[in-house]
Amino acid sequence: MKKFILTFLTLAATAVGAAAQDAVTIEMTGNDQMQYDKKEITAVEGQKVTIKFKHIGKLPKAAMGHNVVILKSGTQIAPFAMKCAPAAANDYIPEDEESKSLIIAHTEMIGGGEETEVTFTAPAAGEYPYLCTFPGHFGVMNGKFIVTAK
Ligand SMILES: [Cu+2]
Numbered sequence: 001m002k003k004f005i006l007t008f009l010t011l012a013a014t015a016v017g018a019a020a021q022d023a024v025t026i027e028m029t030g031n032d033q034m035q036y037d038k039k040e041i042t043a044v045e046g047q048k049v050t051i052k053f054k055h056i057g058k059l060p061k062a063a064m065g066h067n068v069v070i071l072k073s074g075t076q077i078a079p080f081a082m083k084c085a086p087a088a089a090n091d092y093i094p095e096d097e098e099s100k101s102l103i104i105a106h107t108e109m110i111g112g113g114e115e116t117e118v119t120f121t122a123p124a125a126g127e128y129p130y131l132c133t134f135p136g137h138f139g140v141m142n143g144k145f146i147v148t149a150k
Contacts, residue, residue, distance in 0.1 A: 023048040024122075030066035030132065030141065032057030032112065039143040041130075043122040045150055053107045054115040061111030065134045067091065068118075069106040070145050073126040077138050084133035092133040104128060125149040 024047050029037045043049045053068050071080060080102060083094040091109035094100065105120035125147050132141035 021047070023050070025050045025052060027052045027054070028068060029054045029056045031055070032059050032064055034064070034132075034137055034140050036066075036068075036132070036141050036143060040146060041143065042146045042148065045122050045125050045147050047122040048119060049105075049122050050117055050119045051105075051107060052115065052117045053110070055110045055112050058112040061109060061114075063111075065091070065109045065111055066132045066137070066141065067093075067107050067109040067134070068130055069093070069133050070104045070128050070130045072102050072104060073123075073128050075102050075129060077129050077131045077142055081131060081133060081138040085135045087133075092135065106133075109134065122147050 021044070024043050026038075026041045026043070026049065028041070028051060030053070031037075041051075051068055053066075055066050057064060071077065080094075080099065083096065083099045084092045087094045093103070093106060104123055105118055107118045108116045110116050128145040128147065130143050130145050131138040
């Protein structure tokens with residue numbers, strides 16, 4: 001009986017381990033100084049990725065809004081950001097098909113004290129740029145989402 005219980009516990013532990021590897025939670029912040037706390041985030045291809053994003057500043061969304069927008073590998077962030085600037089009514093997420101096709105995942109735009117999250121499946125191994133699309137922020141608020149092979 002003891003052996004049976006041990007075997008059961010081992011199997012249960014293995015199942016928990018496998019589930020943990022299938023998913024990853026990444027915590028990120030943005031502040032009133034227009035900065036992310038992370039310039040690099042990582043995941044494994046096919047993993048369920050949850051980005052928990054918190055604005056730790058006090059300024060309202062209209063003055064210092066932040067989001068996290070992950071783009072297809074190789075996308076230049078400056079021209080993309082230019083397409084975002086006029087999209088104020090859509091929280092600076094461009095609505096034209098070409099721009100939309102470049103977005104892998106994005107959070108909502110939030111202001112000081114707010115938090116949000118987005119869950120998506122990590123794409124194929126590679127490097128994916130991310131940025132905040134609030135006008136003028138991408139030059140400082142950008143980074144790399146690095147996906148490694150399984
Ligand atoms: Cu921002």
